[in-house]
Amino acid sequence: MKEKLKAIAKNRMFLVGFLLFFTVVVVAIFAPYIAPHTYDEQNLAMKLAAPSAEYPFGTDQYGRCIFSRVIFGSRIALNVGLTAVIIETLIGVTLGILAGYYGKAVDKVILFVTDATWSIPPIVLAMAIVLMLGPSSQNVAISIAVVSWAQFTKIVRAKVQSLKNLSYIEAARIYGESDTNIILRYILPNLTSTIVILATLALPSAILSTTSMGFLGLGAQQPQPDWGMILSEGIKYIGKAPWISIVPGLAIVWTVLGFNLAGEGVKELLDPRLKV
Amino acid sequence: MSDEILVKTEHLKKYFPVRKSGGGKAFVKAVDDVTLEIGRGETVGLVGESGSGKTTIAKMILGLLPPTENTIYIDGKNVWDRKNTKEIRKKVGAVFQDPASSLNPRSTVYRSLERPLLINGCSKGEAETLIRETAAKVNLGKELLERFPYELSGGQQQRVSIARAIMLRPRLLVLDEPTSALDVSVQAQTLNELLNLQQEYGMSYLFITHNLSVVRYMSDRICVMYGGKVMESGKMADVYENCVHPYTFGLMSSVPPLHPRQRDRKKYLLTGDMPSLIDAPEGCRFCTRCKFRQPVCESQEPAMKDMGDGHFAACHFAGEIEF
Amino acid sequence: MEEKVLDVKNLSIDFHTSRGCVKAVDRVSFDVKRGEVFALVGESGCGKSTTAMGIMQLIRSPGIISGGEVVFGGRDLLKLSREEMTGVRGRDIGMIFQNPLDSLNPVYTIGAQMTEGLLVEKMDKKQAWQVARDMLRDVKISDVEQRMKSFPHEISGGMRQRVMIGMMLCRNPKLLIADEPTTALDVTIQAGIIELMNELRRKFNSAVLIITHDFGIVADIADRVGVMYAGNLIETADVMTIFDRPRHPYTRLLMKALPTITKDEGRLETIKGTVPNLAEERPGCNFADRCPYAMQKCREQKPEWKECEPGHFCACFLEEGGTARE
Numbered sequence: 001m002k003e004k005l006k007a008i009a010k011n012r013m014f015l016v017g018f019l020l021f022f023t024v025v026v027v028a029i030f031a032p033y034i035a036p037h038t039y040d041e042q043n044l045a046m047k048l049a050a051p052s053a054e055y056p057f058g059t060d061q062y063g064r065c066i067f068s069r070v071i072f073g074s075r076i077a078l079n080v081g082l083t084a085v086i087i088e089t090l091i092g093v094t095l096g097i098l099a100g101y102y103g104k105a106v107d108k109v110i111l112f113v114t115d116a117t118w119s120i121p122p123i124v125l126a127m128a129i130v131l132m133l134g135p136s137s138q139n140v141a142i143s144i145a146v147v148s149w150a151q152f153t154k155i156v157r158a159k160v161q162s163l164k165n166l167s168y169i170e171a172a173r174i175y176g177e178s179d180t181n182i183i184l185r186y187i188l189p190n191l192t193s194t195i196v197i198l199a200t201l202a203l204p205s206a207i208l209s210t211t212s213m214g215f216l217g218l219g220a221q222q223p224q225p226d227w228g229m230i231l232s233e234g235i236k237y238i239g240k241a242p243w244i245s246i247v248p249g250l251a252i253v254w255t256v257l258g259f260n261l262a263g264e265g266v267k268e269l270l271d272p273r274l275k276v
Numbered sequence: 277m278s279d280e281i282l283v284k285t286e287h288l289k290k291y292f293p294v295r296k297s298g299g300g301k302a303f304v305k306a307v308d309d310v311t312l313e314i315g316r317g318e319t320v321g322l323v324g325e326s327g328s329g330k331t332t333i334a335k336m337i338l339g340l341l342p343p344t345e346n347t348i349y350i351d352g353k354n355v356w357d358r359k360n361t362k363e364i365r366k367k368v369g370a371v372f373q374d375p376a377s378s379l380n381p382r383s384t385v386y387r388s389l390e391r392p393l394l395i396n397g398c399s400k401g402e403a404e405t406l407i408r409e410t411a412a413k414v415n416l417g418k419e420l421l422e423r424f425p426y427e428l429s430g431g432q433q434q435r436v437s438i439a440r441a442i443m444l445r446p447r448l449l450v451l452d453e454p455t456s457a458l459d460v461s462v463q464a465q466t467l468n469e470l471l472n473l474q475q476e477y478g479m480s481y482l483f484i485t486h487n488l489s490v491v492r493y494m495s496d497r498i499c500v501m502y503g504g505k506v507m508e509s510g511k512m513a514d515v516y517e518n519c520v521h522p523y524t525f526g527l528m529s530s531v532p533p534l535h536p537r538q539r540d541r542k543k544y545l546l547t548g549d550m551p552s553l554i555d556a557p558e559g560c561r562f563c564t565r566c567k568f569r570q571p572v573c574e575s576q577e578p579a580m581k582d583m584g585d586g587h588f589a590a591c592h593f594a595g596e597i598e599f
Numbered sequence: 600m601e602e603k604v605l606d607v608k609n610l611s612i613d614f615h616t617s618r619g620c621v622k623a624v625d626r627v628s629f630d631v632k633r634g635e636v637f638a639l640v641g642e643s644g645c646g647k648s649t650t651a652m653g654i655m656q657l658i659r660s661p662g663i664i665s666g667g668e669v670v671f672g673g674r675d676l677l678k679l680s681r682e683e684m685t686g687v688r689g690r691d692i693g694m695i696f697q698n699p700l701d702s703l704n705p706v707y708t709i710g711a712q713m714t715e716g717l718l719v720e721k722m723d724k725k726q727a728w729q730v731a732r733d734m735l736r737d738v739k740i741s742d743v744e745q746r747m748k749s750f751p752h753e754i755s756g757g758m759r760q761r762v763m764i765g766m767m768l769c770r771n772p773k774l775l776i777a778d779e780p781t782t783a784l785d786v787t788i789q790a791g792i793i794e795l796m797n798e799l800r801r802k803f804n805s806a807v808l809i810i811t812h813d814f815g816i817v818a819d820i821a822d823r824v825g826v827m828y829a830g831n832l833i834e835t836a837d838v839m840t841i842f843d844r845p846r847h848p849y850t851r852l853l854m855k856a857l858p859t860i861t862k863d864e865g866r867l868e869t870i871k872g873t874v875p876n877l878a879e880e881r882p883g884c885n886f887a888d889r890c891p892y893a894m895q896k897c898r899e900q901k902p903e904w905k906e907c908e909p910g911h912f913c914a915c916f917l918e919e920g921g922t923a924r925e
Contacts, residue, residue, distance in 0.1 A: 325787060464868065
């Protein structure tokens with residue numbers, strides 16, 4: 001572990017990733033201290049103002065500070081992304097373990113549901129779910145989780161299938177461990193690194209989906225500063241005030257890139273098969 | 277050695293259903309009509325090539341795989357009767373081939389040894405005494421108890437597996453190729469330890485292996501399997517020195533000698549591969565590879581012939597063939 | 600018979616890891632003569648496979664060949680360029696591995712793979728197929744016509760290893776290196792392969808270097824044997840001498856650890872302790888900590904590689920006094 005940590009510390013790509021990742025987290029936590037304004041403070045005298053000392057990235061059509069809105073927006077992105085990943089991990093891992101461990105009919109049913117979920121275009125399904133539940137950031141998180149748990153199930157199922165035939169599991173069954181105990185004490189602990197890797201890799205795409213839903217107006221509603229929503233509203237003023245769209249766009253790239261690179265780093269660190 | 281029987285099974289069968297390529301069902305007859313007895317304190321060696329059904333038998337005895345037909349009795353108790361489960365699991369233990377995958381990588385040695393005791397009603401305190409005692413018996417240093425499996429050598433890992441298997445002081449230990457992954461010097465050590473433990477606790481061993489030299493060192497009786505059936509069984513010395521089944525002879529002359537002087541021994545090499553066990557032929561399972569084959573072998577399955585003194589062979593011509 | 604096909608002199612292979620430099624192979628010297636089977640035997644991690652890989656120059660990073668010579672056909676292989684070495688592999692030295700399925704390409708037929716090497720040598724196609732067919736017959740494969748058109752997954756493990764052997768012998772190499780060639784196979788199949796190798800070496804009179812951990816295979820096929828322990832070659836002699844009169848304490852103990860008896864006849868000999876960590880530099884003999892005859896000297900200096908009787912080499916201080924205590 002230590003050796004790997006050293007090797008990863010030497011890799012510039014991972015370092016950049018972790019740096020980007022940490023800035024986003026720090027910004028989200030300390031948003032009120034960093035942002036010069038609150039996200040909903042309007043200054044109608046300064047509508048669509050160009051970047052200045054007071055409004056470093058200009059203002060929108062209501063005279064709100066884009067810089068502050070984007071800073072506060074990181075909270076929504078992280079919050080919704082994280083919630084979605086937690087829900088999809090819970091669904092995906094549970095189904096994956098059940099399918100892999102019990103096999104037979106249980107496996108067939110779960111596999112069918114998984115494949116069915118996978119065959120629907122995710123964004124369409126997510127939109128349908130949000131429209132059904134009503135647009136809000138909470139419902140966006142749920143919809144993202146519902147469309148993306150399938151990959152967890154597939155990978156966890158395969159891993160459990162190979163784990164359950166290992167001799168130590170057979171030995172445990174011989175001395176009388178119950179199925180529940182085998183799953184909780186023997187299988188789950190040996191899945192942790194797989195789950196952490198999957199979750200870190202799922203986070204950036206969940207954030208991306210969050211902003212897409214915001215862009216379509218299905219996420220957090222005004223005056224909440226959702227990056228996707230800010231970006232889509234800015235499109236109307238792209239000629240006059242391009243900063244409205246550009247700044248949240250850059251924030252999305254920054255975050256997703258950072259999380260992707262950092263995720264690769266975590267994978268490298270935890271995956272015993274990969275040797276640095 | 278006592279004549280009392282610990283493990284008994286008659287006409288044991290395990291068929292695995294498979295789908296035929298043209299549709300419809302067929303069965304792989306992995307274990308077909310096997311009768312086996314293990315006496316108290318006795319070591320029975322189960323030998324044969326891969327796919328002969330050795331491991332399937334072990335799994336049925338260990339309660340991991342339900343038989344298709346008939347059952348196994350340990351101490352007179354049916355292994356596959358639910359009300360005996362609790363009792364049976366204290367009577368059997370197992371050691372598997374691959375030492376690395378035999379231990380939970382996330383548990384320390386101590387935790388691995390503790391689990392079987394806690395589940396079966398030991399207090400933490402009692403468990404500790406037993407663990408210390410058993411670890412000493414298998415020459416597992418105290419300092420190793422708090423280590424994780426990956427910090428141990430293959431030989432040490434296998435000793436932990438043995439310790440775990442005998443934790444509940446079972447009557448029967450199933451040893452499935454326990455030393456095939458180990459080096460010669462570690463193998464010798466492990467085998468000696470197993471013999472000492474057997475003497476001390478009076479356990480019966482079912483020793484499964486393809487290594488005939490190892491089985492000769494360890495066993496009182498051996499049972500030679502081929503294609504899911506027992507070909508020959510009897511006292512180790514009888515089968516070794518006077519085998520009557522062509523398969524046993526072929527198997528034994530295939531094993532490389534442990535001295536170059538035996539290089540020019542009389543050899544009868546088997547050609548070809550084991551036939552598929554799906555819809556196995558009516559006659560003798562071995563007849564496709566047997567050079568002593570007669571028409572009767574292809575049409576009629578040979579019955580177990582009693583060669584005297586507990587020596588049996590499933591061959592129409594047992595005792596009549598000159599090798 | 601006395602022509603040395605391969606002469607390995609003081610070959611050393613190091614692996615540079617973060618925990619230090621591991622001397623996986625340390626000044627190993629042996630030779631393989633024409634028409635002879637030389638077995639390199641030892642327990643896991645002793646460096647036998649690494650030695651074979653070193654001869655073939657297939658050592659991967661972080662390993663490097665840090666010294667010595669590998670003389671083959673009058674040339675030192677270690678001095679050849681990458682292209683020259685590629686020419687030597689396959690044509691002059693053939694190699695077969697433990698798992699034949701990994702060594703055969705799953706998307707080409709047996710025939711295509713067998714003739715590939717011959718076509719490289721500008722043999723015409725018809726002739727190449729004929730050579731391949733004859734070779735398959737030599738390695739005792741039935742239905743040759745059928746098999747030439749089969750894919751590797753369609754034939755059994757034993758047959759694949761026969762195909763590998765045939766493929767290697769097609770180009771008539773001077774040396775065949777076999778790394779654990781039968782470990783993955785059942786005994787009855789193994790016996791057939793050993794029988795075949797015995798027959799073929801008489802027919803082709805090529806030199807064979809077998810790497811194995813199985814003393815049974817050594818007893819069955821080797822003419823001469825080299826025993827390795829913890830990166831060192833500790834003893835070489837002809838096969839009878841190794842089994843009957845081994846000199847090195849490690850070889851002696853190993854011979855008594857082989858299960859040649861029944862439990863009623865006695866107990867097997869064991870070797871106390873474990874293999875030393877090769878990353879630690881030690882002044883003395885690598886076996887000293889486990890050796891029942893170890894002297895003060897053994898822990899301070901490395902024993903020299905000496906010929907203790909004609910053709911019998913050993914690296915042990917007991918040999919210097921001339922007598923070994925039993």
